[in-house]
Amino acid sequence: MAAAIEVTDLVKTFKGGVKALTGVSFAVEPGTVFGLLGPNGAGKTTAVRILTTVLRPDAGHATVLGRDVVREPDAVRSLIGLAGQNAAVDEILTGRENLQMIARLNHLPLDFARSRAVELLRQFDLTEAGDRILKTYSGGMRRRLDLAAALVSRPQVLFLDEPTTGLDPQSRLGLWQVIEELVSEGTTVLLTTQYLEEADRLASQLVVIDHGGVISTGTPSELKARLGATVIHVAFHDAQSAQTAAGVLTGVGNGAPRIDGNAVEINVEQGPKTAMEALRLLDQSGLEATEFALREPSLDDVFLALTGRKAEASADDDATPTKRRGRGKKEKS
Amino acid sequence: MTAPAVPTIAPLSRSKLAWAVSDGVAMTKRTLIAYTRIPEALFFTLVQPLMFVLLFRYVFGGAIHPGGGLQYVDILIPGIFVQTLVFGAVGTAIGLSEDLHKGVIDRFRALPMARSAVLAGRTTGDLVKNVPVAIVIFLMGLLVGFRPHGSIVNIVLATLLLLFFSYAISWGFAIIGLTAPNSETAQLMSFPLLFPLTFASGAFAPTETMPSWLRGFADHQPVGALVHSTRSLMLGQPVGSYVWESLAWSVALLAIFSTIAVRSYRKIA
Ligand SMILES: Nc1ncnc2c1ncn2[C@@H]1O[C@H](COP(=O)(O)OP(=O)(O)OP(=O)(O)O)[C@@H](O)[C@H]1O
Ligand SMILES: [Mg+2]
Numbered sequence: 152m153a154a155a156i157e158v159t160d161l162v163k164t165f166k167g168g169v170k171a172l173t174g175v176s177f178a179v180e181p182g183t184v185f186g187l188l189g190p191n192g193a194g195k196t197t198a199v200r201i202l203t204t205v206l207r208p209d210a211g212h213a214t215v216l217g218r219d220v221v222r223e224p225d226a227v228r229s230l231i232g233l234a235g236q237n238a239a240v241d242e243i244l245t246g247r248e249n250l251q252m253i254a255r256l257n258h259l260p261l262d263f264a265r266s267r268a269v270e271l272l273r274q275f276d277l278t279e280a281g282d283r284i285l286k287t288y289s290g291g292m293r294r295r296l297d298l299a300a301a302l303v304s305r306p307q308v309l310f311l312d313e314p315t316t317g318l319d320p321q322s323r324l325g326l327w328q329v330i331e332e333l334v335s336e337g338t339t340v341l342l343t344t345q346y347l348e349e350a351d352r353l354a355s356q357l358v359v360i361d362h363g364g365v366i367s368t369g370t371p372s373e374l375k376a377r378l379g380a381t382v383i384h385v386a387f388h389d390a391q392s393a394q395t396a397a398g399v400l401t402g403v404g405n406g407a408p409r410i411d412g413n414a415v416e417i418n419v420e421q422g423p424k425t426a427m428e429a430l431r432l433l434d435q436s437g438l439e440a441t442e443f444a445l446r447e448p449s450l451d452d453v454f455l456a457l458t459g460r461k462a463e464a465s466a467d468d469d470a471t472p473t474k475r476r477g478r479g480k481k482e483k484s
Numbered sequence: 485m486t487a488p489a490v491p492t493i494a495p496l497s498r499s500k501l502a503w504a505v506s507d508g509v510a511m512t513k514r515t516l517i518a519y520t521r522i523p524e525a526l527f528f529t530l531v532q533p534l535m536f537v538l539l540f541r542y543v544f545g546g547a548i549h550p551g552g553g554l555q556y557v558d559i560l561i562p563g564i565f566v567q568t569l570v571f572g573a574v575g576t577a578i579g580l581s582e583d584l585h586k587g588v589i590d591r592f593r594a595l596p597m598a599r600s601a602v603l604a605g606r607t608t609g610d611l612v613k614n615v616p617v618a619i620v621i622f623l624m625g626l627l628v629g630f631r632p633h634g635s636i637v638n639i640v641l642a643t644l645l646l647l648f649f650s651y652a653i654s655w656g657f658a659i660i661g662l663t664a665p666n667s668e669t670a671q672l673m674s675f676p677l678l679f680p681l682t683f684a685s686g687a688f689a690p691t692e693t694m695p696s697w698l699r700g701f702a703d704h705q706p707v708g709a710l711v712h713s714t715r716s717l718m719l720g721q722p723v724g725s726y727v728w729e730s731l732a733w734s735v736a737l738l739a740i741f742s743t744i745a746v747r748s749y750r751k752i753a
């Protein structure tokens with residue numbers, strides 16, 4: 152079957168010489184969720200903007216359902232839905248007006264616009280807020296309306312740029328369900344995310360980009376297998392103990408233990424079993440841990456494993472301080 | 485949250501031109517709704533000219549004698565008209581800049597709508613907004629003693645000339661809105677352009693008393709010519725060549741500004 156989205160050697164350099172994309176290629180199968188992962192500034196948004204005809208690439212080409220994004224932008228636009236990274240909604244309009252306006256600008260019939268707005272407001276738990284202007288919405292409500300706006304035209308291909316950033320766990324789960332249902336009905340979804348957990352749950356294929364280039368491709372399980380399914384995190388009173396512990400724990404997990412200040416982390420395949428072994432080794436060596444936790448690998452761990460360095464912070468890091476933090480289940484010992 | 489069954493929905497079919505108009509109208513409505521929902525913005529658009537009217541009419545006015553049997557207020561109110569509508573164009577820069585930096589324009593560019601609609605809707609909305617503004621200023625003028633002796637036709641012509649000019653420079657401010665790094669800067673960038681043009685004109689004082697080098701500029705620069713033509717039409721005086729001059733400025737500026745604005749819109753990354 153032909154790919155729903157086909158991207159070949161995309162290059163984009165911004166004014167001022169920022170190389171946002173240096174030759175990215177991938178293909179997305181129809182009716183699947185494709186995850187685009189990468190740290191801040193990797194080029195995810197740039198790729199999405201090119202694929203949605205908002206931005207022209209400097210080189211390379213891309214098609215959506217066989218239509219070229221540069222040569223046939225109008226054809227592409229009538230096939231896609233976009234929820235950009237910033238909730239690009241109209242603050243001064245009500246939720247309903249926003250949805251109806253998008254329907255109208257999609258050149259859809261007025262009665263469809265009306266009923267579709269009602270339907271989407273209900274689907275995204277915004278019925279009660281539907282006739283309030285967006286100024287009065289919370290961040291999460293705005294985000295949900297933005298996602299609803301992307302669905303107005305029932306697009307065959309949906310682009311979601313960090314769709315769940317800023318959503319509470321319940322809304323996030325709700326959105327995941329919406330995406331899964333859309334996909335089960337045949338929609339193709341390309342999403343960017345900072346959360347491995349999200350990519351894991353939704354995406355059947357992933358590409359990881361960094362500094363504008365692809366550094367890894369595969370299924371989520373392939374990616375995780377490459378670095379181990381669980382991270383063991385042990386903290387000590389001082390850096391000296393962490394050093395010693397790293398020596399003691401060498402050979403326990405995949406690769407060498409990583410030292411981060413007073414803490415040591417190892418990637419392992421079988422969490423509980425390896426954890427017991429690690430605890431025994433630490434006990435034997437007489438080291439006293441202040442913290443012992445098992446957590447799922449975060450995107451940081453993926454980047455560390457793939458690039459050997461931490462995901463680089465960028466300017467907008469401050470605005471989203473919790474974005475890339477691993478959200479594991481910590482158990483103090 | 486459950487997704488409904490998804491049969492795709494066919495868009496209506498119309499000609500390209502019909503869609504350009506329809507999309508432009510939708511975007512104009514969007515601009516206007518914003519003004520009605522934040523009446524404060526419109527209110528403060530009117531507070532400034534009101535203060536100027538009071539200041540110039542009652543504080544400086546006594547010291548300025550226009551001669552020719554005219555009262556200062558007759559000179560002043562047409563000047564206030566011009567100043568208010570010209571300054572009002574800053575709204576175009578601010579509005580576009582906000583849309584651009586909030587990502588709203590990204591969304592529009594990913595929709596199958598007419599390319600022209602974003603700029604056309606913004607400038608047209610700002611034009612329509614100027615109609616009630618002009619009416620309020622006119623009434624305000626009557627209250628402080630402005631007596632236009634021109635015929636109704638001439639007064640309407642003067643107003644149309646003003647609105648047309650404001651539309652042309654609205655496109656100029658669209659360029660600022662599309663190129664400024666944010667809306668505050670867009671606003672700051674606008675004033676150094678506006679001040680010399682409005683104040684080095686006959687808007688607040690007769691140009692006769694200005695040094696000759698300044699007078700030539702003040703009489704014929706776009707805002708200056710507009711002040712003269714508006715004033716002559718409203719006061720029922722011979723209009724001379726100023727009306728044609730203003731019209732020519734408006735057409736030329738509209739052509740230049742809209743070309744550059746459309747080009748910057750295409751180029752924004
Ligand atoms: N309009 C622009 N002008 C100049 N540089 C830009 C522009 N947009 C993005 N960049 C730069 O291009 C690079 C890639 O940015 P992009 O927004 O695609 O990253 P991202 O992967 O989406 O990051 P994040 O996770 O922070 O959203 C960054 O270095 C960024 O600063
Ligand atoms: Mg981004």
